[in-house]
Amino acid sequence: MPKMRPPPPPPPRTVQLSIFSWNSRLARYVKAGQYENAMRLFQQMKQEGMSPDKFTFVRVLNACANLPALEEGRSIHMQIIQSGCDSDIYVCNSLIDMYAKCGSLEDAWRVFNTMPSHDVVTWNSLILGHVRCGQGLKALALFQQMQQEGMEPDPVTFVGVVNACANEAWRVFNSMPKRDVVAWNAMILGYAKCGQGQKALQLSRQMQHEGVHPVPVTFVGMLNACASVAALEEGRHIHEAIIQSGYESDVFVGSSLIDMYAKCGSIEDAWRVFNRMPRRNMVAWTAMLGAYAMHGHANEALAHFKQMCEQGVEIDDITFLSLLSACRHAGLVDEGLCYFESMNSDYGISPTNEHYACVVDLLGRAGRLHDAEVLIKTMPCEPNATVWMALLGACRIHGNLEMGECIARRVLELDPGNSAGYVLLSNIYAAAGNWDLSATVQKLRLERDVRRQQGRTWIEVNNEVHTFVVDDQEHPQINDIHAELERLSVQMKDAGYVPDITFMLHDVEEEEKLFHLCHHSEKLAIAYGLISTPPGTPIRIFKNLRVCGDCHSATKFIAKLVGRAIIIRDANRFHHFENGLCSCKDYW
DNA sequence: GCCCGGTGTT
Structure with a gap:
């Protein structure tokens, strides 16, 4: 509150x-x-x-x-x-x-x-109410019922349909006689939210092609899409269109711009937008705080929060999540604990599972596994899978097999459909050299038909997104990419780089492990960035999972050798590599 | 005058 x-x-x-x-x-x-x-x-x-x-x-x-x-x-x-x-x-x-x-x-x-x-607004309110309560099927049934009773759905009805069921949304959208901007907004936001940024951007282009003018919400959806796929160049074009439309002073658009620039790797642009906003609300301030947090700029984040308090900006639970997240990424354990305490005592905000997960991660990463476990045991509410998962992640980092096994059991009970729990436990076993148990966990995952997320890395060059997976052979310039990696690996070895095979958690021969390491999607994307962009310019790449440890250390060497900044966004945060060092100070 | 939009964790 x-x-x-x-x-x-x-x-x-x-x-x-x-x-x-x-x-x-x-x-x-x-x-x-x-x-x-x-x-x-x-x-x-x-x-x-x-x-x-x-x-x-x-x-x-x-x-x-x-x-x-x-x-x-x-x-x-x-x-x-x-x-x-x-x-x-x-x-x-x-x-x-x-x-x-x-x-x-x-x-x-x-x-x-x-x-x-009843009128159409009556039906819309009821349909959206069911969607919000997670009753998508009931919402769709109401959508049918209103039509049977002769009520013509309007674009807001369609917003409910999109949020109830994506497949149904597409069918209804295509059969709509008149699609106004609200219907387009629902589609664009719907696709942006479920991680289909490319599709959302494609729809927004189609919308404009059909002569429908974007309104602030449309831009919010488009910017969300850019943020999710990390399309910085496209985001800049949208920013220009926003200025031309005269919507640049809208706080919603402004907050989305801050978020887009931050998630696309340009914290400088995020700051510029924040600084130029004529009117800033809590969300704009919190978006900027989140930007500092994900880029690992902990000192700026803490100063920013202090300024928020001094200027009387409202503080809410999400402000605290961003603040705790900043502490987490920088390993500021004492500061984080102190802010966590003050949430309730000074601000009257009760910590949620998410806040606990963040603090558990903060303690766990710092090696205080026992303190993290004690914190979970003192939670006023029942800890959910996210909280246990944070502790399980810490067990993996610190190789705590005993605690990991115990925690994993809870995670797999609470969230059996999430592949992350299986992968973490299997990696804990593998890191301890217990290949049999590692395989057993993977087998259990497959038996339950839980698919693990494939690692992907992508890079935007000339407004086009190039995606890579491990051992990728599909890219048209794959031979040039391999040649660049060969060239680099010689220089890297001379500079003292030793491939770290402990990051290959598979029971295969060392030769084979090495081969796979050199063909990780991160390295392929970096090599492609090097050969396809002007020397000296920063390279921004994006990965859907946590960056691999060997790729992390290799990137430090590459950034120094080629004299370029390499910026990687992984599933959690940003890593800025420059001159042989990473902004995360190897704490991630 | 009612129904649709922004920020975060894993």
Whole structure:
């Protein structure tokens, strides 16, 4: 929950305020997202003897929905019935939305069933409510039902369909007679969210080709897509289009730009956007904090957080996640623990599983496995798989077989469909030389039909994304890439590089291990970057998993030998390689 | 005046 703001200034007492001026004041609070203030204003207007009208109820219900505040919503529902406003369709739609957002679908249905008539917004609110509660199938059934009852779906209905089921979304989208910008937004955001950035970008191009103009939300979706596939050049083009559209001062767009530049490897551009924003909210500040965290700039992150506090910016649970994440990446154990303590005591924010996972990782990485385990045991709620997984990751880093086995058992129980647990345990066994048990775990994974994620590395050159997998033979310039790697490996050996085969956790002969190491997707992408971009320019590559340890040490040599900065984004963070060193100081 | 958008963990 965000920190409480100071109460709104009382309206002047000299003049009896009209209902219109109360309502417009209320509307301003709701629009600005100051829902607590809206609630307080509503109480105040009743105290001063002003009777709310249907416009008042719509706005105050909106505030309840967004807080969310179920009990207050129920009490307002009673007042609505007493005032006779419950025949207004706007009020009823707002009630459905409020109940759905507060998680009470039963109440939402009760309102729906007592309404004399429904419009498309009624159906949309109900459909989206079910989607939010994870009832996608029910949402789709409602979508069918509304059509059977002669109600024409609109683009917002389609937003619900996209979020309920991707396959269904595509079918409906193609059969829509008129696709306005809301429908396009839903598709673009839907694809961006599920990691299909290329598809999202392709859709946004198609949208513009069909003459539909992007609005701020569209740009947010497009920037998300760029961030997920790390398409920096494309992101810059979109930034230009944003400036041309006059949306550059939108805080949503600004926060997405910060995130896009940070995730594409350019923290300088992220800072430039943040610095130039005319109006910054908590999210913009938090996006910048997250940018520092993922690039390992811990000191800047802590200073940034301090500035947030000094300037009275709101702090929420996500701000703390970013802050703890900054400590985690830099190994600032004491600072991290101190901030974790202050969350509850100074800010009134209860730590979630995610915060615990972050602190467990912070302790675990630093080798304090026992402290991490104790922390988990003292959690006020039941730890989820993510928390245990953080400890399991630490067991792998520190080669703690005994604890790893025990933790893995819990992880595999809590989240049997996630390949990460199997892979970590199998790697713990392999690192200890126990190939039989390692294979047993992999066999169990296959028996349960859990597929492990294949490692992929990609690089954007001339607006085109080139993707590599281990031993890749598909790339048209693969021979040139191999030649470049051959050339480099001679120089690297002279400079003192020794391939580290412990990172090859397979039971194969050493010769073979070496061969695979030289053909890791990271090295292929770096070599391609070297031969296809001008000398001296930085190379940005991206990997879907954690970067391999041997590739990490090899990249330090390569960056020094070729005199170029190499920036790698792996699944967790950024590594900036320059002059033989990595920004993570080998702590990752 | 109601329904759709941004930041984080693993």
